[in-house]
Amino acid sequence: MQGAGKSKPAGTDRKRGDGARHVYDTLRDEILELILAPGEPLDETALAARFAMSRSPIREALIRLSAGGLVRTLPNRSTIVAPLDIATLPRFVEAVDYLQRAVTRLAARHRTEADIAVMSQAAVDYDAVCPTGEALALSEANKVFHMSIAHAGANPYLAQSYERLLDEGRRILHFHFTHIRKHGSVFPLSPEHHQMVEAIAARDEAEADRLAHLHTRVFDDRIKDFMKVTYLEQPDPLLKREAG
Known part of the structure; x- marks a missing residue:
């Protein structure tokens, strides 16, 4: 199994809950970083031996x-x-768009001053990671920012669904971030993050909705450009393509 040398064996005194969390965190990072490739089997017996x-x-x-x-x-x-x-x-992009707009509108309606402080800091933290080009850190910082908005929306059902989409999207982002870094570019800052915070702080639901939609379109355009360059011209075996 790929990535087997990355994990430290769990101690025998590790509590079951801690053990499961350690396995989850390790495998999640390896999946997001594509160390564990899409479609790769995960055998319980082999994993038990590994950990x-x-x-x-x-x-x-x-x-x-x-x-x-x-x-x-x-x-x-x-x-x-x-x-x-x-x-x-x-x-996938369609689902992200609808949920992103919904949680952002709700954040503009329900946000507290504490919420604004959290999301403002998350936007700054994302910008601070951009010059590093570290794909996993970038996708994590991006998720933290967007989930700060979702939590401000005060609807845990929407927030949970949105978080799942963000997690699924992190693998797609990893391809994109890695491509940018490989070509010596620095991932651009996201002014949309700060603009979204400003609209939410102003309780402007319509503007928050517009910016959330724009942000999805920017994501969609970047991924399409990446796919055109790296998949259509040089197919990547990690990506599955089906007819229709």
């Missing part, structure tokens, strides 16, 4: 990863890293 744990915390971590859309359980009960299918990308 020096029983299969119970392994299974618990895999269930949590499945709930986040990062792994998939097949009809034969085997588990694989969730495939990346570019044929479904338009539907």
Whole structure:
């Protein structure tokens, strides 16, 4: 299995909850960084040996990863890293757009001054990571910013669904960030983040909605440009393409 040398074996005194969390965190990062490739099998017995744990915390971590859309359980009960299918990308972007606009509008309606402080700092933190070009850190900082808005919206049902989409999108972003870094470019700052905070602070729901939609379009355009350059011209075996 790829990435096997990255994890430190868990100690025998590790509590089950801590063990499952350690496995989840490690596998999540490896999936997001594409160390574990889309479609790669995840065998419970092999993982138990790798992490020096029983299969119970392994299974618990895999269930949590499945709930986040990062792994998939097949009809034969085997588990694989969730495939990346570019044929479904338009539907993914559509879902992100609707939920992003909804949570941003709600944030403009319900935000507190404490919420504004949190999201303002998250926007600054994202900008601080941009010059590093570190793909995992960038996608994490981006998620933290957008979830600060979702939490300000005070609707945990929408926030939970939105978080799952953001997690699924982090693998797509990783391809994009890695491509930019490989070509010696610095990932651009996101003025839309700060503009969204300003609209939310002003309780301007219409402007918050417009900026959230614009932000999705920027994401969509960047990913399409990336796909055109790296997939259509030089197909990547990690990406699955289906007819139709």
